[in-house]
Amino acid sequence: MKTAGPRGRHGDHVRELDSGPVVALLLFEAADCLMAMPASEVASLQAPGSRGASADEGGASVAWIDVDEYFTGRQSDGPWLQWGRGERCAWLRVGWVVEVLACEIRALAPMPGCFRAEGRGGAFWAAGVRGEEVFLLMDPAKLADRRNGLTP
């Protein structure tokens, strides 16, 4: 595939290749599941057990969400990812980080209707394939909103 260079309309983190726009996804394991989030929204990563950052960053209340605990009730001992989108941010604890994957946007399949309903299953935007494995593209904003009581 030949790189055609960045396109402004997609922002800095989405590149347009001959085959279509590509987005970088950070793949991680949590809740016995392969998940992903846009790599451009991950500002930093803290090693397991080092919840050293202030719980009150820049005066805004920041949610600390253990993704394993969120979905299964079991606490994880993995690393913390600092997620941010515009004014919103949160720290997410995952099982372990797998890799950063360049993924064609058109290769992502929207989540079927039964998963888009309200509730914890609605935390995923889409699903993609890495080799033979299916991964779930998570929207951290949904978790943060739920944790902050903004959604039921």
Add this chain to the structure above:
Amino acid sequence: MAREQPAPPVLQSASDQILEAIERQRETSRASPTEQERVPYLGFFLDSEVYGLPLEQLREVARLTRLRRVPGAPAGVAGLVNLRGEIICALDVRTILGLAARAAADSAIFVALRGFGEPLGLVVDSIADIYAIDPGQIESPPATWSAERAACFVGTVRVPEGLMGLLDLERLVKI
């Protein structure tokens, strides 16, 4: 020398011929319906029970190799399946029908469906056979079934493997 002329065949009137043909067809249909009248169903097993779905709603049958469970998914959803790069939602028929929960075995089969808008399929234990069902033989679900369970079926029909429940897929996918 006069030649002997063969006797002309006794011709049936046209109306007689038509009536006779109709009677023959009626007799045939009473004895056994033609293959065209029968509807093909795919039979599959969940435990030892056999269930059926119309072949016209079947897209593909494949061995279940990769099932991705989705945290927070509804109980009737087994997860997502990667079928040659296509991501398909897999329904857990076992749970929907109220059967005893069991993890999908290595030998489990994925039945991909067609005609439901979104890619959809069922996780089943194994395939039984393809049956040509005479619609006239379809009976109501037994009275011993709960109303909740009976609502998942369009009816039942007797096959060599036992009483086959014919799934109402339109209803099943809404549960």
